[in-house]
Amino acid sequence: MDEDAELSLTVSQLVRRLKGSHLHAEMEREARECLHQPEIRLDTLKDDVRKFLRTSGWERKLQNAVHRELHVGRLSPSLPVAPPEHLKEPLAYMRKAQASWEKRILKSLNSMSTELGVPLARMRPAAEQQDLSNKWNEMSTDEPDLSRFRPVYAPKDFLEVVVALRSPNHDSGENAGARSHWGLIQVPLDVKDITQLRRAYTELSLATGQLGIDDNAHIHPDLFENDYIDIGKKVLAEQDSAAAQQYSRRGCPTGLRADLWALILNSVNQPQDVMRYEQLKAGVLQHDLLVDNLIYKDVKLTASNDDDYFVFEDFLYQVLLCFSRDAAILEHFKHNSATPPKSYIQGKEGDEDYAVFYPPNGVIPFHGFSMYVAPLCFLYNEPSKLYSVFREMYTRYFFRLHSVSSACSGIVSLCLLFERLLQTHLPQLFYHLQQIGAQPLRIAFKWMIRAFSGYLCTDQLLFLWDRILGYDSLEPVAVLAAAIFAFRAENLMEVTSLASAEAVLADLSTLKVMPLIQIFLFAS
Amino acid sequence: MNCLIINCGDGGRLQDAQQRAKQVRMSADDVTKGVACTLKPPVFLHFGGGDGKTQACCSGVCVIDVALPPGKTVNIEAIAFKNFYTALLSVRLQRRSPGQEGAAAKWCTALRDRPLMNNPHTEAGAQDYYTIDRKQMQVDPDDVSCVRLILKQPSSAWLTFSLEDVRIFPRTQPEPDKELSDWLLALNLLEGRPQTQVPVDAASVSCGLQQMWALSQVMQSSQSHAASVGRFDVDGCYDVHLLFLT
Numbered sequence: 005m006d007e008d009a010e011l012s013l014t015v016s017q018l019v020r021r022l023k024g025s026h027l028h029a030e031m032e033r034e035a036r037e038c039l040h041q042p043e044i045r046l047d048t049l050k051d052d053v054r055k056f057l058r059t060s061g062w063e064r065k066l067q068n069a070v071h072r073e074l075h076v077g078r079l080s081p082s083l084p085v086a087p088p089e090h091l092k093e094p095l096a097y098m099r100k101a102q103a104s105w106e107k108r109i110l111k112s113l114n115s116m117s118t119e120l121g122v123p124l125a126r127m128r129p130a131a132e133q134q135d136l137s138n139k140w141n142e143m144s145t146d147e148p149d150l151s152r153f154r155p156v157y158a159p160k161d162f163l164e165v166v167v168a169l170r171s172p173n174h175d176s177g178e179n180a181g182a183r184s185h186w187g188l189i190q191v192p193l194d195v196k197d198i199t200q201l202r203r204a205y206t207e208l209s210l211a212t213g214q215l216g217i218d219d220n221a222h223i224h225p226d227l228f229e230n231d232y233i234d235i236g237k238k239v240l241a242e243q244d245s246a247a248a249q250q251y252s253r254r255g256c257p258t259g260l261r262a263d264l265w266a267l268i269l270n271s272v273n274q275p276q277d278v279m280r281y282e283q284l285k286a287g288v289l290q291h292d293l294l295v296d297n298l299i300y301k302d303v304k305l306t307a308s309n310d311d312d313y314f315v316f317e318d319f320l321y322q323v324l325l326c327f328s329r330d331a332a333i334l335e336h337f338k339h340n341s342a343t344p345p346k347s348y349i350q351g352k353e354g355d356e357d358y359a360v361f362y363p364p365n366g367v368i369p370f371h372g373f374s375m376y377v378a379p380l381c382f383l384y385n386e387p388s389k390l391y392s393v394f395r396e397m398y399t400r401y402f403f404r405l406h407s408v409s410s411a412c413s414g415i416v417s418l419c420l421l422f423e424r425l426l427q428t429h430l431p432q433l434f435y436h437l438q439q440i441g442a443q444p445l446r447i448a449f450k451w452m453i454r455a456f457s458g459y460l461c462t463d464q465l466l467f468l469w470d471r472i473l474g475y476d477s478l479e480p481v482a483v484l485a486a487a488i489f490a491f492r493a494e495n496l497m498e499v500t501s502l503a504s505a506e507a508v509l510a511d512l513s514t515l516k517v518m519p520l521i522q523i524f525l526f527a528s
Numbered sequence: 529m530n531c532l533i534i535n536c537g538d539g540g541r542l543q544d545a546q547q548r549a550k551q552v553r554m555s556a557d558d559v560t561k562g563v564a565c566t567l568k569p570p571v572f573l574h575f576g577g578g579d580g581k582t583q584a585c586c587s588g589v590c591v592i593d594v595a596l597p598p599g600k601t602v603n604i605e606a607i608a609f610k611n612f613y614t615a616l617l618s619v620r621l622q623r624r625s626p627g628q629e630g631a632a633a634k635w636c637t638a639l640r641d642r643p644l645m646n647n648p649h650t651e652a653g654a655q656d657y658y659t660i661d662r663k664q665m666q667v668d669p670d671d672v673s674c675v676r677l678i679l680k681q682p683s684s685a686w687l688t689f690s691l692e693d694v695r696i697f698p699r700t701q702p703e704p705d706k707e708l709s710d711w712l713l714a715l716n717l718l719e720g721r722p723q724t725q726v727p728v729d730a731a732s733v734s735c736g737l738q739q740m741w742a743l744s745q746v747m748q749s750s751q752s753h754a755a756s757v758g759r760f761d762v763d764g765c766y767d768v769h770l771l772f773l774t
Binding site for chain 2: 009085086090094095096107110111113114117123124125126127171173174175191192193194195287290291329331345346347348349350353357358360361362364410
């Protein structure tokens, strides 16, 4: 399609998405109210109203909203010839693999419900609703019996699905050649090599100052840090999402990070957030879901046992229980290869008028899911704001970490990127690990599926997530995984089994993330 | 689009209108689904193997001829298809110039080596949908009697490659709207003489209008624009017992 037609198609898609949104209503109201002002004249009405909206900051808000729409999912540039499943995932065999994985999860959830005699969903009696409402802020003091519940799946189960992927049209011949891949991922997806990564991540180069490296205590703050923080304050004053995203590539100062991330994700409407959160809380009080028990169990098993995050246990329940009730999340399935599980109201099976999604947001949590929320608790202490930012982070990035897709930020591509980087730049190490039966991906997968949450110490993790937001990509996660192997290569060459390799890489809490990435990309 | 206002008093024009309606209906089908065309089976080009001793090996080039209904030529607006692991596409057209019925039709290249996959060794773009517009072609695709698609896949990574669901969309005719405008013209003449211009004070009109707008704002402010959070239950009920396995 020629460029003009493509541009007008994109614009019309954006307009359709933004029409009827809260921003649209507010701008209309502002435009109507400004008609009272004396400087708005009838003969130049259109231009005067536009000028007013520009000077009062509404044009900037509209720009930020457009910026968000462009980054959330793909706008399909082609004519509507492609069916909707193609937007979810273009490759047919990946869609099939995702569908059969989902079927396994649903069967597992059904059998859990039947065996334990716990319904998937039930209405809470009024007394129970009141009880829960009273202890909403201290749900961690509750000690429900969760021994019968087990997580629906763990990262290692999903790893087996990813490793088993095969492209039916791919000629994986027996002859080993230069093309042969030593790793576990056997699908030929397009991933960047080091040269392309260097071009894409120029702001991380050795010559560029950044947080995580140049804010070290030994370096005088006047050399970099103070100026950088001043620039950050200016960016926040401008309230420009695109500028904030560019700024975040070199890291966010601790004091400004919360506001910068909210600006990048365009999650800045406080009254709307509070209203939505209250409505979701009402949904939690009204209905009890089986998935709630899975959430409780997950939090107890992971975040509560972590020195950094156990203090936030209450927040985690408040966010994740509301997350399960948020039907607006269903919107993101348009560009997610996954499909939300469907069900019917008891007694009305087959009647489409009584078809519902379960859970309401269509996302079944797995073991470790609560770790997506935990680091955000350091930034936001207001539950509605915390929820709003988490929702944006999940629907932009985290969903790609646990669904089978060919997207370049999808977990399959990240695994392949990790293995390719390792094989190309540390072939001796890779070969050695392969020989002793310690495939590197088996160790690194659990880091990547959680975007390193719970493995790095929090301030380092937040530096990594700054770059994820700044580059709008999860590739830094795979690059860091390879960089960690490079850093511990000497020790890993000495090991003789998978267990000892795991032991060498068990503790990442002392690692400094940005120097590792920088050296791996630019100095190796 | 399908309702033509027919002037019932005129029998002759009724016949014309019916004729035009039939034409519009035929091309409406073509426009939505593409011209009916038959794809010949793909011909993979091999080299070697002619002497019986060496095995023929695939050159990575495949040719698909798309035959239009015999005797019919098409002015192409676009060619749409679904890719299946083809890396590069060339399009050649056989054009029959009108008025020269006896002359042989000439082949020309409309598109040369258009990349469909960024990297022929990897999956990116391998199963995507594409549309080749007439503006992207090097020659005007008019009076086309046959289309030849030349597919190239230089990588040995794939077992096979082709294109699926090839559709050729014809150029749409401008809508026959003469019928409609004649009817409207006739209506205007019946209305009588045009109204006289009255000099107007712009400032007083704008004042009045602003007051009206302010009033309408008061009325509309009672409507709430708040984006509602989607309800997940059905009339307050969310008793779910089993997940549905499709």
